[in-house]
Amino acid sequence: MRLGVLDVGSNTVHFLVVDAHPGAAPLPAYSHKIDLRLAELLDPDGAIREDGIRQLVDMVTSSMRVAEDKGVEEVLPFATSAVREAVNGEAVLKRVQDETGVELRVLSGGDEARLTFLAARRWYGWSSGRLLLLDIGGGSLEIACGLDEEPDTAVSLPLGAGRLTAGWLPGDPPEPDRVRELRKHVRAEIARTVAEVSRLGPPDHVVGTSKTFKQLARITGAARESEGPLVPRRLTRGALEDWVPRLAAMSAEQRVLLPGVSAGRARQLLAGALVAEAALDLYRVDELDICPWALREGVILRRLDRMSS
Incomplete structure (x- = not known):
């Protein structure tokens, strides 16, 4: 249909x-x-x-x-x-x-996290083992982890790239003090979730969804989107840590010139990078794979599941 x-x-x-x-x-x-x-x-x-x-x-x-x-x-x-x-x-x-x-x-924040997790689980399959999902949207950060299609934990935090940019980074480029304040805030928020996620044990596979993760992966060397969804794409913590200070020093106009960065997302990219860097660091993740499917696919898959039950 x-x-x-x-x-x-x-x-x-x-x-x-x-x-x-x-x-x-x-x-x-x-x-x-x-x-x-x-x-x-x-x-x-x-x-x-x-x-x-x-x-x-x-x-x-x-x-x-x-x-x-x-x-x-x-x-x-x-x-x-x-x-x-x-x-x-x-x-x-x-x-x-x-x-x-x-x-x-x-959708509640928990619903967002669970449906996005479902999409990632279906994309990568059971061989992924314990899956940790990170999704940076415009308004929130979703975190989910588990072995099954229903995650054992699903968390939503008000750490979206658009929300943080509007509330914390008014300059272009932003003032260094504001960047440090935002970095501290983001890390404090994510740190509150570490115990809940870590109690499940270390993940076997970590994936990131959303445009923010795709753009961060692209500027660090991942394949172009035009090469299709089946091409593996990866973001490493080391590469991201190298890019965060560079993004902080750039204006939105300069960021648009980076590979894969759209004009509509350029101002938000620094805030998204700070969230991604904090999550990878606090969850002790060295690298993650970029999942082509996310929330929309999760909504579709849940609807199809109900049709077949």
Whole structure:
């Protein structure tokens, strides 16, 4: 069947059309997205601004037109941390439903971590053993670890690259003192989760998902995205540690010139690198593999599982 996944994330609103059926990998058929960056479109009280809401409504409306044009049988609409944590989140959801007819399902942080873990487990299989997943989004960091398709632990922290950039790094390039303050904050937050994850034993395989990890891997020498999802890509802690001070000294304009870095993500890359570096260091991870599948694929796979049960 043809499914549409409407992902209202903290950075991007993405409508992905896939051909999918139980027992097979979902195949992307069409992509429609905008870099809305809802995590940065907040007023001082933490509410999503009117311009952000208007753009979101317009994007949902256009996505439903795409769904009709592409023959989508079912749409799976969901929203993550930007809407979940906005003080006017409920009003935003009601506005979207009233004006488009689409009811967005708000995923909890734990749901995000579990569904992304499911996608990574299906991609790498049982031979991966104990899997540790790290996912840096625009609004939050998801961490999950376990042996099965359901992780033994699933944690979400408010350490998304967009959120941290907006709240901690106003300069371009940011002032060194602000970078140090953010580094300290990130490490303190992640350190609170180390005992919970470590009690499960050392992971056999560590993977990273999300655009942030893909871009960090690319600037440290990983293959281009155009080479396809089956090409192995890896990020090492050593290479990342070398790049963090270099990114801190660059402006967003300079970061755009790096391989694989998009204009919409350039300002956020330093904050994402600080989160990635802290996670690899505190979890004692020397390297991780970049997983092509993430939350959207997890949502699709869970839906297919329910069809076959």
